[in-house]
Amino acid sequence: MRLSILASALAVATQVHAKGPFLKTIGPEEHIIGNDIWNVTIGKQYGTKLFYKNRDIVGNAVGHYASYNGAASDLSWTTVSIHKQTKDYLDISFEAAEGELHWVIQPELAGAYQYFVNRALPILGEFRTLWRLDNTTFFNGHTSIKDEALPTSADIAAATKVQDETWVKEDGTYITKYDWQALLRDQEYYGVYGPGFGSWYINAGKDEYNGDHLKQELMVHRETATGDVVQLNMLHGTHFMASASDAFPVGKVWGPWLWYLNDGSLNDASHKAKKEISTYPYPWFDNDAYQSRGSVSGKLILSDGRPASNAAVFLGDNHPNETTLDMGRYYYYTAYTDKAGNFQFKNVRTASYAFQAWSNGGAIGDVSTTFIKNDVVVTKKKGTNLGHLTWKTQDRRNIFQIGDFDRTSLGFAYGGAPHQHALVVNCPANLTYTVGTSKTSDWCFGQSAKGNWTVKFNVPKLPNDSSAVLSVSLAGYSSGVSSTIVVNGATTVGNLTSANILTDPCMYRSGTLAGEWHYYEFPVENGALKRGWNTLDFQVTRETLWHGFMWDAVALDYA
Template sequence: MRFYISITALAAFIQCSHAKGPFLQTIDATRHVIGNNLWNVTIGPIYGTKLFYRDHDLVGGAVGHYVSYNGAASNLAWNSVAIYKKTDQFLDVVFTANEGEFHWVIFPELAGAYQYFVNTGLPVLGEFRTLWRLDNTTFLSGKTNIKDGPLPTFTQIQNATKVQDETWVQADGTYITKYDWTDFIRNSDYYGVYGPSFGSWYIDVGKDDYNGDHLKQELMVHRESSTGDVVQLNMIHGTHFQASSSDAFPVGKVWGPWLWYLNDGTLVDASRRAKDEAQLYPYSWFDNESYQSRGVVSGKIKLSDGRPAKGAAVFLGDNHPNETSLDQGRYYYYTTYADDNGNFKFSNVRTASYGLQAWSNGGSIRDVSTVLLINDVTVSKGKKTTLGDIVWKTQGRKQIFQLGDLDRKSLGFKYGGAPHEHALVAKCPANLTYVANHGNTIEWCFGQSALGTWTILFDINALPTNTSAVLSISLAGYSSGVSSSIFLNKSTLIGNLTSASIATDPCLYRSGTTAGEWHYFEFSIPGGLFVKGTNMIDFTVTRSSQWHGFMWDSIILEYA
């Protein structure tokens, strides 16, 4: 929708563009201008447009800034605008919708603003986001922690053939997809879009407002396929690479503050700013009581066999959880890794009661399939919650072979952890043979999709008295439409992996190469089925779907 500004409104706008310090200026009942002497943006009933910085409109003909949930199905409409707080340091301007309050915290000499959202009436949802859709002649490239380079052009998309959601094949057979611009958000220090003269960045230091665990991935930037707008996404509650994450949020939950930052497009400057923000967290100027009420949690984990839990992934999340760590998202979440001796520490944890989990992140504890869970971890304001020595009980079984580290990731396999690329799983073979305890894991491909059989050969030189065993299957992700039957020595069906029994996530068909939603299965093998000498386990795909299938983490065979 385009607005035609009256002479009076235009005069007010010009006055805003030359204002000194943070300001809120009303143009009419539905349009307001906020900013400082460095930048300003005009915000209408839904969209923020006319983003002026260094005398340049960074939105241009694009859609601009808005807040929405469940994709583009529900954009927040602003009912009122007001100055929430004014101090000598900053101006906090609040835009209120039926679902909650969106705040812009504007400092005098800051190019950009801190933003945060307070829930008052959000429905149960999976996706909640804020975003900029910016001018495609000003911003040409995108930057995440793992990808930096030119975005595909609008012309390239228009000249290509669509093959699935937001994915196109070009005449030369290569693919364009927005999902190549995905990253693990808890690893991100800053990300955004930039060009030769301007950059727009998001910096979220705390990250406790994000849903999910260490492996939470989100789409961060992309090219909007219908208009060519450059999109800078802030998925503060997202589901792009999960089987499910639908949450009902308590009234008063706060996302943020995060920093939206403008500069001249220099990555070095954006990186420096991110480092500076990390030193300021948690922000002293934000007087929200829940935000400022924090404590510390620490402890030391060792395995029941005496090994330290070296490098273990440690997660502080829902108390008495009924969801996976990746799918948790109603409250606040914290991630870290144990050191070489099993020590871990969480700083700046909001006061509440939590459930603490730990799992193998590979390395010296690569064989541990169990998950540690300790409930009722209470954090009090200004206090240190010391959990002391924690014993993590392992499965306690004798291993026959293991293929791949248990770390919930496909790393170590062929293409595992490769740069994002659509249809990469199609390069994995239909049939494959791997020799356990002798082969290199690079011989095993990261994903199985095509009709065919993958075989693991393993030797048993001496049969024990009790030959019953457990086959543990750990999947780094699974995209539906592919089913597999598992056989021992060609004749004995051990079990099945099917769409009916596994929650699906979009990892394989959305350019994922490392992880999606983790799944773990154990299949019992009765005694007397092994033979002395060479044995084999077959994974036979009986139903296939293009670009879908199993993303492998680890396969372990152990005596029960």
């Protein structure tokens, strides 16, 4: 009996170190997959014993798995099989009730392509795959905007917890995993690394992700309960959104994306990412819907004759009933116009879309309206030219404007600063901004504490009809802070409260750029303004620590 067990173990070892991609079943709920460079043992839920360069780089960590709605529901693999085998790769399918996670393994690739095919995922907000890796191998995290050592378990243990995954140290600084957020569609590659080892995610396409240009996600972090180093692949995420629950069509495919191993070199990971992007969409992936693609182009001109320079443009749900950030059921494409207003989307899946555009600041930073054109049909191997499109502006005579309309806090104090918890406490409770004298950067990115933010503005000559429109654009809002908007200390023109604004966690989760965008117009009645100096007050009457308003722009125009 003992000799039989030993022989079986030796047979497994031989298979594990065999040339080429392989699937080896070693028990009813345990399999080994890999090639001559790496291999991982996958059980009913978790992939462990990840051997690369003669080292187990999962170690005592949890390993690889897929889950939805946070960690509430890990996928449980019921069937494992070879989906397809060619001379170039082996496609292995791990099936669960919710769908299939595929590993596409090539003979000489350190890592694997992965993709997921939906079968019966429930309506959900978060769906992800991830690695939880050995903390004695991986010490650093990397995103498009951050590259540094992850916090240590010792530092976390010595600090005091103040909220979800956030600790304050004795020196008053904070440790939080939310510092490791970044714009999802800006990532060429991201991951974790240490001396001699790197683990990376490279998604060349990104059309399966939910949201628009400003979709942010948590990328990497330290799991505080265990010390595991976490590399997240948020296929559908809500970390910095008010809500995003979607019902997905059967057959929706996320990916393929590449999970890539190397010696920890960022230059190598960057080079690999550029190569992957240059070959997208992958010709080897034999999915008809994935391969059926066309393009969309056109030119945007504002109704006042200006080109819509550097506008954000988006292809998403046709005849939408959600914001572009909240969309996530199907496939989505983002781009920007050039200086002349020209735009192009390449490699778009064949379907019908709505085309939307909004100001990204700069030359058209005064435009508060959004352009939309429904029923944009994309046909396989053809280009859809939308021609010249006229984008109607608000067409009002401006009195003053603070900040560009671009759905972000850029331009204001701390706007877009490196992610840091509690940064909003640096913004004053009371602030006076004098139009014509103050700079945009004198306005702070967030308003949180009880007090008055006052805009002083001069009206040299008052028209007969002085009715106006106050435009308030918020880059984000975290509930628990209320504001009353008052003109000249006498006329209340509006309120901003938790009752009428959806809340997102961006402000209290280290966000400095954007959360959920909100746009409001408040009428200012005739007679409320006066000749000479006027005031506009944003009076915060209720406060909640680290919560509040993240500003995009404020504008007052004659109606």
